[in-house]
Amino acid sequence: MDDLLLAGPDTDDCLRFGTPTDRGTLRRLVAERQLRLRAAGLTPDGTAALSMGPSLEFVVTLLAGWREGAQVALLDHRLSAAETAAALDRLAPQVLVEDGPTPPGAALRGYVEAPVVVTGRPGGRPAAGEHRLIQLSSGSTGPSKVIARTGADLAAELDRYARMPDFPRRGGRVVLLSSMVHVLGLVGGLLHALHAGAELVLPDRLTGDGILDAVRAGERPTTVIGVPFHAQLLTAIAQPPPTPSLVRMIVAGELVRPAVPQAFRERYGVPLGTMYGMTELGVIATDLDGTAHPALTPAHGHELIVRDGELHIRRPDNPYLGTVAADRWSDGWLHTRDAAEIDPDTGRVVVLGRRDSQVSVGGLKVDLNEVEQTLREVPGVTECVLVFDNGAIRAYAELDATTSPQEARGRLAARIAGYKVPRTLRALPRLPRTNTGKLLRSAEALRAAGEQMAPSA
Structure with missing residues (x-):
């Protein structure tokens, strides 16, 4: 902790949540928070859960828990009360840290300003092993999984970032x-910035104008780090103001629409880099300068293979807490459930x-991915999702006015075989x-x- 994340001159500004925080102040706040966590019952090898929005208080509490030698579980503060209660029942932490009441109008804020509530x-239950970070997967394709990582695992990922010449550096x-309770925002954003000596900034507001401000x-x-939705948001600004300090934007989390990288470069004159990763492993492969899209170069230390069309990645230890199905991890390999191809000459993965x-x-x-990608390229379609529901392909889309x-649907039908055309296409705002x-x-x-809207095609 002290060597990798907290080291550096006292006067170096390292965090900015509206106002700057230097390293000397951060170290003092972390030490004070350790005392408060101890008073609530946290001990080395104890367990704490954080249900907090992005904030200086979140960073201080996370680092204090780790500095105390505890295992810290991160819960997204946007979960419903029922979802949070279910996660706490599942994880059984000894200490819970939450945000207190937030002021009105906080929904579009880039960070939270609220008092901290610490409850024993x-x-x-205490930690059962050496894992120091517990995260829940995003749940975009099914129930969340409980994923555990050790301090050594996180240090190895920070080393991967340090080896990427195009990732932010000191100065x-x-x-x-991106959310700091999930892997890109946590490790690629917060922890890497502290490790590398870059200043981490959260915008006052998560609007296009707020991000550019x-x-x-x-x-x-x-460098701006987010998800493809954020890149689309910025690309939609027809005449953005000059951004001379911007060197690149990096996105991860899902596939980027084919036209977005070029459109972003035309708007801002800098590359839109892409990354591929998983909560279980962190960063896996990157194309930070945007020249190989959609191909990605594997990050240092990862071994990737494709078996029966599915990407597998070497992971000696089971990354999940509890029992795990063999189709997720077995014999030292993580099964990504992603279809992929690896170029035998370059080693790049698509x-x-x-x-x-x-x-x-x-x-x-x-292949729903193929149809979905084709639908995204149809004029008038700004975003879409395809699912197989009750024996039929169904599309849901955001359309322009x-x-x-x-x-x-007619424009899509002109581009693909008839049996691939979704039976229904519903427009959602x-x-x-x-x-x-x-x-x-x-x-x-x-x-x-869709059922809340009027009937569609």
């Missing part, structure tokens, strides 16, 4: 849009989408997303959202 939980700035507020080389996206329609195989569902910004691929949730 007498029925909690640079990171404007972070955060970029323009500093003169040091600035992730094609979820392997379980192949369905059968009338005995004919249809000039395009009807019938027109979008906004597609449901997970707390991390990924498109929700639950047929039930999409059906419920």
Whole structure:
């Protein structure tokens, strides 16, 4: 902790949540928070759960828990009360740290300003092993999984980032849009910035203008880290103001729409880099300068193979708490459930989408990823999701104001074979997303959202 994340001159500004925090102040706040956690019952090898929004208080509490030698579980503060209660029952932490009441109008804020509530939980369990970070997967394609990582595992990932010449360095700035309770925002954003000596900045507001204001507020080389949705948001600004400090944007979490990298470069004059990773492993492969899209170069230390069309990655230890199905991890290999191809000459990998996206329609195989990507390229379609629901392919899409569902479906039908065309296409004002910004691929949730709208094509 002290060597990797807290080291550095006292006067170096390392965090900016509205106002700057230097390293000397951060070290003092972490030491004070350790005392408060101890008073609530946290001990070395104890367990704590954080249900907090992005904030200086979150960072201080996380680092204090680790400095105390405890295992820390991160819960997304946007979970419902029922979801949070279920997660706490599942994890049984000894100490719970939450945000107190937040002021009105906080929904679009980039960070939270709220008092901290620390509660001891007498029925909690101590850590059962050496894992120091517990995360829940995003749940975009099914129930969340409990994923555990050791301090050595996190240190190895920080080393991978340190070996990437295009990732932020000392003297640079990171404007972070990704959630800090999930792997890209946590390790690639927060922990790497502390480790590398870059200043981590959260925008005052998560609007397009708010993000650009955060970029323009500093003169040091600035990298924006987010999800593809954020890149689309910025690309939609027809005439953005000059951003001379911006050196690149990096996104991860889901596949990027084909036209977005070039459109982003035309708007801002810098590359849109892409990353592929998983909560179980962190960063796996990257294309940070945007020149190889959609191909990605494996990160240092990872061994990747493709078996039966599915990407497998070497992982000696089981990354999940509790029992795990053999189709997720077995014999030292993590099964990603992503379809992929690896170039035998360059070693670069192209992730094609979820392997379980192949369905059968009338005995004919249809790849939902292929149809979805084609639909995204149809004029008038700004975003879409395809699911196989009750024996039929169904599409849900965000459309521009000039395009009807019938027109979008007709344009798609002109580009693909008839048996691949979705039986229905429903237009939604906004597609449901997970707390991390990924498109929700639950047929039930999409059906419920669609049933609230008027009948579509």
